Amino acid sequence: MSEVKEHLYDVDLEWKEGRIGEMTSHKLNDIIKVATPPEFPGGVEGIWSPEHLYVASVSSCFMTTFTAIAEYSKLKFEKLSVPATGVMSNETGKFTITEITLSPKLIISDENQKDKALRILQKAEEVCLITRSIKTVVKLEPTIAIAALN
Known part of the structure; x- marks a missing residue:
């Protein structure tokens, strides 16, 4: 019988303003800005x-x-x-x-x-x-x- 393995991937998201937030992880170096896509009301161009x-x-x-x-x-x-x-x-x-x-x-x-x-x-x-x-x-x-x- 094989042992069940779990891997955890922690992500933190902090709202900054309007429809924009920043994603981070204590295990990663980069900060990724995220926002509502521009196709929706209040959406933001140029942000993931x-x-x-x-x-x-x-x-x-x-x-x-x-x-x-x-x-x-x-x-x-x-x-x-x-x-x-x-x-x-x-x-x-x-x-x-x-x-x-x-x-x-x-x-x-x-x-x-x-x-x-x-x-x-x-x-x-x-x-x-x-x-x-x-x-x-x-x-x-x-x-x-x-x-x-x-």
């Missing part, structure tokens, strides 16, 4: 919103999961970027983020590794713990390119 952070959590979980699986699988890659788009709608009369599309762009050197790279991208989306923890549909639209040899 909970909606941005939600999409970012899926995207960053995908990236960290991919890099772990790639390392374990000995897949060498030159570059990875993960553009992500979240769609918020009120189809049910209440706003929800109904869909997140991850569009990872992976550059590898060895064309023979393209199928392996695609499998690892797909596996990363499948096992990402954030994706497994949410109701939002996550779509994967990967692109794999071969690095130009100099």
Whole structure:
């Protein structure tokens, strides 16, 4: 029988003014300003919103999961970027983020590794713990390119 493990992630949020607050964690160095997104009344331009952070959590979980699986699988890659788009709608009369599309762009050197790279991208989306923890549909639209040899 395996032992149940728990990991805690503490975040503190302090309201500053209007619709703006600051997030911190005693375990992290950065302060992140958060605000109501500009699409809503009183929203603020240019500051991370909970909606941005939600999409970012899926995207960053995908990236960290991919890099772990790639390392374990000995897949060498030159570059990875993960553009992500979240769609918020009120189809049910209440706003929800109904869909997140991850569009990872992976550059590898060895064309023979393209199928392996695609499998690892797909596996990363499948096992990402954030994706497994949410109701939002996550779509994967990967692109794999071969690095130009100099």
